[in-house]
Amino acid sequence: MNWRVYILAAAAFSVGLVELIVGGILPVIADDLGITIASAGQLITVFALVYAISAPVLISMTAKVERKKLYLWALVIFTLGNIMTFFSTSFALVMIARVITAMSTALVVVLSLTITAKIVKPEHRAKAIGLVFMGISSSLVLGVPVGIFLTEAFGWRTVFLGIALLSFLSFLLISLLLEKMPVEKVVPLRDQIKSLASVKISTAHLVTLFMLAGHYVVYAYFTPFLEEAFGLEPLWVSVAYFIIGVASIGGNAFGGIMSDKLGSKRSILTVVSAFAIVLLLLPALTGYLVVFLLFAALWGGLSWALTPAMQNYLIQSAPETSDIQQSLNTSALQLGIAMGSFIGGLVLTFTGSIYTLPMFGAMLVLVALAFAFISLRQPSTEVASQ
DSSP: OOTHHHHHHHHHHHHHHHHHGGGGGHHHHHHHHTOOHHHHHHHHHHHHHHHHHHHHHHHHHTTTSOHHHHHHHHHHHHHHHHHHHHHOOSHHHHHHHHHHHHHHHHHHHHHHHHHHHHHSOGGGHHHHHHHHHHHHHHHHHHHHHHHHHHHHHHOHHHHHHHHHHHHHHHHHHHHHHOOOOOOOOOOOHHHHHHGGGOHHHHHHHHHHHHHHHHHHHHHTTHHHHHHHHHOOOHHHHHHHHHHHHHHHHHHHHHHHHHHHHHOHHHHHHHHHHHHHHHHHHGGGGTTOHHHHHHHHHHHHHHHHHHHHHHHHHHHHHOGGGHHHHHHHHHHHHHHHHHHHHHHHHHHHHHHOOGGGHHHHHHHHHHHHHHHHHHHHTSOTHHHHTO
């Protein structure tokens, strides 16, 4: 396999860190900027929303730009956005910096995947793309405990300076070691949206959206949840996030194995159903830390177990537009993160109780389950006719 794939995976990891790393340090950011935790949570919401919209739009707008050049410019803008976060003294400036980094992150991640597909042999393509996805997923789930640790040691702003340094290192490696990429035909945004006319496909994307929304109603505010429920110190909060992070990465691998064994359809129903049950059980386990952490690890693993089955399901259901569907499903995932963190903030504001979050999260996951049943009942021939 082409060794440059590892550089692209590392670059995807470095930019992926910025999205959810704030989740574990929301109380610190809120206190420093003089805002509520619910308001600080919108830093996750806005990032995910901008990312979801930017990914297909920016790729279409920059279709005629040479890929390596575009990649490097995206890394430069990403680095500057994190430096801006480091120097920001108000919530408004931090939010502007989040918008900048979200747009550039969307470009870097999509380009990492498309360039990877071009530089490897066909027989290694799936493994190579999987490696880049591992870089992305690892950054999302491991970024939170790393952020907590660095914040305790050096302050929350230093976290973003560190990310800026990592992205600058990625810039140097890409500029020196990656060859120029010729521009290829990009599917117009209009055609991407047109593919959603299929009920089978559109409801499949809604499964991802509502599953992730239900997850992030809780996960975006998991630090205050742990602090209130168990009185955990930052170090132990970081340990809890690390356990969930490792379980999430393992869940991704388990989801792939389960999809091969049971089939994508049965796997989707199993994962979504189990996820709703685990969410509902979390508040009842707050009196037993060890048991709670075991279920939290299961919760984290299930949150990423859906991805392989859903990707396989989309490829089987719409093979002629599979590339488009992967891009749109990534956008659905990000919209789910935005929706979940926003709803979680509203729940906290109106109920004032951290313990109500899992119930509202489970309700959204049940909506995902309903969409799964609708999608699975539709014939695949419907997609082919679009």
